[in-house]
Amino acid sequence: MKISNIAAPFRKTAFLAASAAALTAVTASADEHTLTIGMSFQELNNEYFVTMQEALESAAESMGAEVITTDARHDVSKQVSDVEDMIQRGIDILLLNPADSVGVETAVLAAKEAGVTTVAIDAQANGPVDGFVGSKNYDAGYKACEYLAQQLDGEGQVALLDGIPVVPILQRIDGCTAALDEHEGIEIVTTQNGRQERTHAMTVTENIIQANPELDGLFSVNDIGSLGALIAIEASGQDIKLVSVDGHPEAVAEIQKADSPFIATSAQYPADMVRVGLGLAMAKYWGAETAPAEIPIDVELIDRDKAADFSW
Template sequence: MTFREITGYFCKTALIAACSATMATGTAVADDHSLKIGMSFQELNNQYFVTMQEALEAAADSLGAELIITDARHDVAKQVNDVEDMVQRGIDILLLNPTDSVGVETAVLAAEQAGVTTVAIDAQANGPVDGFVGSKNFDAGYKACDYLAQQLGGEGQVALLDGIPVVPILQRIEGCTAALDEYTGIEIVDKQNGRQERTHAMTVTENIIQAHPDLNGLFSVNDIGSLGALIAIEAGGKDIKLVSVDGHPEAIEAIKRPDSAFIATSAQYPRDMVRLGLGLGLAKHWGASTAPAEIPIDVELIDREKAANFSW
């Protein structure tokens, strides 16, 4: 979906003159000053968020809007300071990808007090946000682990690689657990925090394999962690099947290999996510009373066959 198509969708929702002018000219004219958009990322050391950033830059350019982007580097105090700074610089719309859903509430309150429209992206944020756009993370965990259980023939030992305690990660674990619980022959033998980092996940996976020599399957809450887990699985030389969430280019390449332990990932769509987030922010900023409070985005299970033609 292009940003022009997304803007058109929200124009139909908002039913205001500013939408028509924006679609016709490609510039933001809803206010008497140039539109200023801020986005605070939890991190930009991940292709998933870099892809999101690129899509946002293209969308802002099509609007003729000024764009301010910051990287919290998983530091909630820095993220709060970054948002407060953007508010001081006069942003109209804040797209917030929280590194800590609870910890960013101070920043959300500061934005609200300044009259800034705030939309949480990818992970929900505490406080008076105007909207939320994110993947169906329960479905992501469910689809990946249901596929894993099927590939194991409904029997075996499975471990989970957890991550930071934000809502999307918690929902992926819940979805995975719900799927595995449907198979009486599947036993969840361990759950460890891989921190969604390649090196740490590799070390944690090595320890899990050592503690559970009969392990048959592993679920990782994200692809970066799974790539570290894959190194540990391949080094150990055991037949352990791996599934994950994201659709990261490196993960897709690993899944394509016919001998790979990495068999599937529940893919997200970061470009659509941020475009819809900005579209929702524009609608709310322009006064749309019927724009939705939340927009859930479907995920798709990418196995070896589908990996041949998949990319963000």
Template structure:
């Protein structure tokens, strides 16, 4: 049995809850115009978000809705402009994946003023959003770093590869720090921003290894950054164990290798996340009074034993 088959009943609980809220809202009238859904991504140069985009397009097609997607490229000013453009195109629903949780508030306010239902996806957004669906990011950081500490035998020097200032990243770091703090023999010796980018993370990791030659472990806030970090680790020749968050196919492939120093990732479920987000947005759009404000999505630690049977 595949790990996804085992995890599915637990992950689908949130999906069922979201669909139930849509049903309580009632069905849209037959003469209502076709729904137009806009989704603004913080980036689309990442298979995690591409998986999310494909799931959204499939779900929207099943209900006869039109979809508009934009790529902020980690530029919150561009994201605000993108959202304003979508509002001008008369979107009914905005699914917002913030490039900056605080800086995107201008876009949220503009959507509210235009009467657009807004649900934040993956990262929470400041301002009057109608709902939020995201992974349990504290758990993701905690699970990865607890596993790292155990694999280090509860002793050693660990560095943290941080990322952009959005709530999920902050929560992953918090969870990691709390897990490592439970091991008296673990010392966090460095934390730097890898920007969640492969090339930059590689350079940052090279610097951290040079500054901390006794480094034993590294936590990266995302898999794309971790893949850059892995290049630096391998080039150093040092024995440094690496853990991360996401479940990206490239990361999972690396974890499967017997000689890899990439030992685990806390996997997210991007397709489920956006489907649940759309369900919540539809419920809010159609007036459901019992729809929740937030729906958390579980994460799963994928180590070498589980990697072969895991995929998004």
């Protein structure tokens, strides 16, 4: 995504100036102190987060900063422990991608007490974070499910696959539900937890299809879960249209296939998200008073016509 797509949050020239000053200050003080950036991921077994990690490492290298990354593996207790360890190692900035928005508050409080600048990335975190950068997740759910409803001509049975208890997932479900509720002929027959995992989502989808033989459509909160659901849909032999959120390369490749049940995904921009998050953290770290508390990142619906030209 071009930075112009998220231009609105950056119209405050003071914030831009502060960010530039922060980068200059980092370069000027490199000999005195090497900036250390810690990032705790909810998982790294997903190309979405790997893309984010690579973008962070590239940005940090260009600034001469050190990066420490950890993988919580969707275990909030491990994530809290990981953050506490990074604090002990002397991080200056914490970019936090929560495994659980509520459960991670202990880590946020520990960072605050240690004087570490903390910005939540992708999912908001409870506690005194200094900022948040994430996708417009309500829009992501809305766009995907509005497209699904259009492709169903406003009629049919639809199931939803939700996931872990973080704000973005809840917002995607809310957006999807709002879009489907605008069509009187659409019935949401069930909402079940696909855990955002391929194998589990496949099993859950198999059960949904067996319980709802007239199912016409399915929305998954992420592409990895959708790829599992796709296996179940194709095995059933039924005409069930599938939409999702993320823009994962495998999902985009499936969407390009003319006969695939996978018809669209609301794409996020993980590399831009972490770059903007780092910029916000730098501004906060160097004391920018006009830096915004939150920066939303636009999403884009990728259907068959757009899939060939899209990549993270």
